[in-house]
Amino acid sequence: MDKLARFLEERERQHLLRVLAPLEQRFPARAVRDGVELIDFSSNDYLGLSHHPKVVQAAQDALDNYGMGAGASRLMSGDLAIHHELEETVAEFKGKEAALVFNSGYQANIGIIPALADRHSVIFADQLCHASMLDGALLSRAKLIRFRHNDLVHLEELLRKRRAEFSDALLLTETVFSMDGDLAPLKGLVELKTRYRCLLMVDEAHATGIFGPQGRGRVSDEGLTGEVDLIMGTFSKALGGFGAYLAASSTVVQYLINSARSFIYSTALPPAVIAANLAAVRWCLEQERPGQQLLTLAARFRQALQGKGWQVGGESQIVPVMVGESEPTALLAKELQRHGFLVLPIRPPTVPEGQARLRFSLCSAHTDEQLDQVMQAIVPGI
Numbered sequence: 001m002d003k004l005a006r007f008l009e010e011r012e013r014q015h016l017l018r019v020l021a022p023l024e025q026r027f028p029a030r031a032v033r034d035g036v037e038l039i040d041f042s043s044n045d046y047l048g049l050s051h052h053p054k055v056v057q058a059a060q061d062a063l064d065n066y067g068m069g070a071g072a073s074r075l076m077s078g079d080l081a082i083h084h085e086l087e088e089t090v091a092e093f094k095g096k097e098a099a100l101v102f103n104s105g106y107q108a109n110i111g112i113i114p115a116l117a118d119r120h121s122v123i124f125a126d127q128l129c130h131a132s133m134l135d136g137a138l139l140s141r142a143k144l145i146r147f148r149h150n151d152l153v154h155l156e157e158l159l160r161k162r163r164a165e166f167s168d169a170l171l172l173t174e175t176v177f178s179m180d181g182d183l184a185p186l187k188g189l190v191e192l193k194t195r196y197r198c199l200l201m202v203d204e205a206h207a208t209g210i211f212g213p214q215g216r217g218r219v220s221d222e223g224l225t226g227e228v229d230l231i232m233g234t235f236s237k238a239l240g241g242f243g244a245y246l247a248a249s250s251t252v253v254q255y256l257i258n259s260a261r262s263f264i265y266s267t268a269l270p271p272a273v274i275a276a277n278l279a280a281v282r283w284c285l286e287q288e289r290p291g292q293q294l295l296t297l298a299a300r301f302r303q304a305l306q307g308k309g310w311q312v313g314g315e316s317q318i319v320p321v322m323v324g325e326s327e328p329t330a331l332l333a334k335e336l337q338r339h340g341f342l343v344l345p346i347r348p349p350t351v352p353e354g355q356a357r358l359r360f361s362l363c364s365a366h367t368d369e370q371l372d373q374v375m376q377a378i379v380p381g382i
């Protein structure tokens with residue numbers, strides 16, 4: 001127990017201690033903490049779909065029809081027609097032959113990757129891939145090789161040196177990076193995966209609902225649906241629900257039903273969650289480009305911050321404002337909260353040492369006026 005206490009003290013000393021800070025209520029772009037209303041720049045509910053009347057109604061109807069829990073795992077008796085309805089809709093949404101629902105993005109990645117790779121495989125992963133992909137890679141016992149973030153030259157050098165030693169290879173990236181908000185060079189990755197005979201798996205957690213026609217994601221936006229073998233994404237961010245999906249060939253999906261342990265050994269998602277996810281995907285399918293207005297808003301915000309001398313990253317609705325060290329980043333976030341803005345400080349180990357930042361997650365409910373206000377409130381060196 002001493003060891004645990006020492007760990008906590010050390011974290012505290014480095015300003016890296018993580019603590020839970022509950023909100024009393026949360027709405028799109030708005031949150032209430034300690035009785036105070038805050039403008040929320042921290043949630044991934046980018047389109048406010050968590051509160052969309054059609055989504056909420058679908059969940060309520062499903063609760064009335066099915067009750068709460070699914071009762072068992074999919075392969076036992078928790079497999080309901082509505083799970084399949086969602087999977088068929090997602091397959092259409094993503095333009096793939098089939099889709100499989102997982103209980104969360106984390107569970108999808110730690111289930112899919114070890115099912116596809118083993119001790120004889122090699123995994124090439126972007127250095128900034130989400131922890132769930134890295135955990136999946138570690139669980140698989142494959143050789144894990146990380147390439148510099150979005151660096152195709154480095155990736156090719158590694159492929160040239162190491163690919164031939166292994167029978168099969170998996171290439172992993174996110175299409176929109178969660179902490180940097182920048183975009184993976186998908187065309188270049190497809191070219192390399194073809195030349196070096198790798199399977200390409202992408203995580204569209206932050207692209208789903210935002211990029212592409214009907215919010216189908218970046219793979220679809222770039223016309224690469226046929227080239228990307230495995231397209232994973234979540235219902236938990238722009239779609240405002242919970243859970244995740246993989247869109248791929250029927251063979252891959254059938255194989256995963258038989259081998260992805262996080263799919264096999266976990267109770268199916270509750271029907272109300274599935275119904276809400278389904279309503280959110282259907283809503284997207286009725287839109288032209290549901291993320292376009294938000295992306296334009298984010299581009300304006302980014303430009304305005306740069307004009308004030310901030311170092312700002314990203315090319316999406318995620319706008320990281322680089323600060324550097326952990327302590328000033330945490331203080332800046334605290335100060336912003338005092339002014340009525342909820343903005344999260346992102347610190348190591350989530351991001352590399354010396355790259356602590358404020359992560360602004362914009363959503364379609366934000367107004368130009370709110371963006372102006374928060375910009376006035378971030379003052380360097382407070």
Ligand SMILES: *Cc1c(COP(=O)(O)O)cnc(C)c1O
Nearest residue numbers: 104105106130178203205234236
């Ligand atoms: C959020 C996220 C996940 C995890 O998804 P959950 O549904 O929250 O478990 C996986 N990958 C990326 C890139 C994410 O941002």
